[in-house]
Amino acid sequence: MAKMGHKMVTLCAAAIGIIYSAGYIVTEPVALAQISPPGIISTQKTSNASADTSTPVSSSTSSVATQGQYHDGTYNGQGSNRIGTVKVAVTVRQGKIISCQVTNSSTHYSVSAIDPVLPSEVVARQSGNVDVVSGATRSTEDFQTAVQQALDQAQA
């Protein structure tokens, strides 16, 4: 029995290792768009390890956007939901949506001031004073209005 158990863990570890070592090419988007001034030019970037392996079937960021109608930039949107108010910043590069950052939950704070900031932390603290809650993965429907507002601007 132990053998079979170890087999799955070993397979999983190997898969993760291979994927990570192969590296992935993405435009550096994502969080830095928030801390840098808007309009910063994103640079092509590979991950830590070795080679520049590009995917045989093209899904690179240089391909034409499927949606076709989003203009590059970062757009803000807002909405109210079960959690309260959420604000998002949606970033579009080369016509593709590359990140949706929840902006009223991103911050840097010293450890002495532990006020829950992430929506998930708010629920965690209210529920049972835990750090984080594992449940069936919640969908993004609470953010739909905010994202839509941002995307409407991207299409304008």
Add this chain to the structure above:
Amino acid sequence: MKTKHTKESLVQCQLFMDTVVSIKIVSSRAKAEMERSMARAFTAFYHVESVCSRFNNQSEISLLSSLIGTPVPASPTLFEAVCFAWEVADFTEGAFDPTIGNTLELYGFNRDYLTGYKSVPKTFNAKSPVSYLDIDLNKEEQTILLRKPLTLDLGAIAKGLAVDLAVKELSQFEGFFIDAGGDIFAGGLNEYEEPWNIGIQHPNKKREIIHSFHLTNMAVCTSGCYERLSPTRKDAHHLINPHSRLPQSDSLSCTVIAPFTMMADAFSTAAFILGAEKGIQQLELAGLNGILITPTLEMFMTKEMRRYLA
């Protein structure tokens, strides 16, 4: 003035794969380093989504699903992900099955969470049902061959995979957690220098937890039918049994703890589908711990799980 040992926390929250991904880093290292690593951690999500999302018709997995009967060269990410999904399918005798995509589409799970675009489910020959056995994987050539028309769905492992890749960007920090909407990896210690305190969502009460335990350097995932209900079929949810092609009804929630998030993700789904007795048995066979909760709130646990909850 910050002393050498003063720890600070950095948190960020982004949307990927139709869920909210929250990352927290606790460290005495420089803020700039934390921010750089945080950004790199999120790129893992972008990457996995761009390869594995069936909702994006330009993703590698969507393009693969359109090429039937021919070996298709696959990137390491897609190849390894499909391989692992195949191994879990084989281990669980098909209770977990990545060829479930078309069935999910027929249940209305076909909407892109960002654009709202709805894909049209393909109509396949119902007399020729598909399973993971219709996937041929060639390790030497790194190709994937689909023997029959089918739609691949990696929804039960993609979030976990992204978390595990993101973990590799954060392992140098004293403490961190990555929470992909409830699929979690907790690394190191929290702000109080204790293992992270994890709660299991009460399946029936949104603002409550039903159990809690401490974790360090481990993953925990929960599959539950109280989220992601079918938008088109009454009383249907997303955890479809690949054999019956019906939503599994005798489980309410299944939480699994594992050394990797991709593993916890896959096995929480498989155990949910298998139900209380067989599900827990499979977890024990796989060397994992977990708890399965039935609709009447009965709890079934692996032997070692009690020690976590004590």
